[in-house]
Amino acid sequence: MSDDILATAAAWADAGEQVALATVVETWGSSPRPAGSMLAVTASGRMAGSVSGGCIEGAVAEAARETMRTGAPQLLDFGISDERAWEVGLACGGKLKVFVEKLA
């Protein structure tokens, strides 16, 4: 499925959009999406794919906007021990790491 997301990301970039890619690189416990799951985000707010069941997409999109601005990739940690757990923790109690990079 991630190939569809990559094709979508390429199409968005072709259309002049700024695009960032987020990839689940590690999971622990009952994370809803396995490692390798991808989310493509544009600066204009379009999204394709997923890195969770919807719990952390908002936070990832926010980090993606920062990465699009700075060009610097980020490695994000999400889980119940996260201090922002109330906003963006996983209801399922899982933990995961998400790598965010700009398509340049």
Add this chain to the structure above:
Amino acid sequence: MRRATLDALLAARAAKRAVVLATRLGDGAQHLWPEEALPGALAEAAQAALDLDKPQTIALDGEAWFLQPFSPPLRLIVVGAVHVAQALAPLAATLGYAVTIVDPRRAFATEERFAGVALNHDWPDEALTALAPDARTAVVTLTHDPKLDDPALDVALRSRAFYIGALGSTRTHAKRVARLKEMGHEDGAIARIAAPVGLDIGAVTAPEIALSIMAEIVQRRRGPKRRAP
């Protein structure tokens, strides 16, 4: 990700070539293997990720690398361009399978009935031999006609297909087993055939039967996660 890397990845997908995207998590440096060479240990780990068809995070010289395999799509070969196949083809495509419909009866295997689906009008044994099912291929026979189903099953049983299913009742299958034995197949090999095909969800309509077949194929590939209560 550099645009050139993305384009190379998409080109590999289009050419059905397996590749691994290696990302150094510290700074985002990326290589697409094997189009780009990787140092020995990293190349070995990339090959392992490909063999397992599962992403891996590894540590090398104090650096974390994420190795993401991109394998060509799984394949589903359907023998019989029948009503159930019309429901099965789009469902399988949604699940990420590259679908080929095999049926020498051109009245059934038409572009009108199977818009956008790969159609093969050769006799099933020739078609299956040419399509060469591998460990990432599922084969399902739906014609109900031994003249068409049996030659396909004969080839499928001699392949590494991860799933072989045949439509037909238990009684129909018993007769089929007898014929396949006459063709020289052993009991153990014949037991690979899922028959009656599909998970027993009480499917009645063509889409329901298609759903039960795809559910069984997914289960065969992934394995059930929960134990029965």
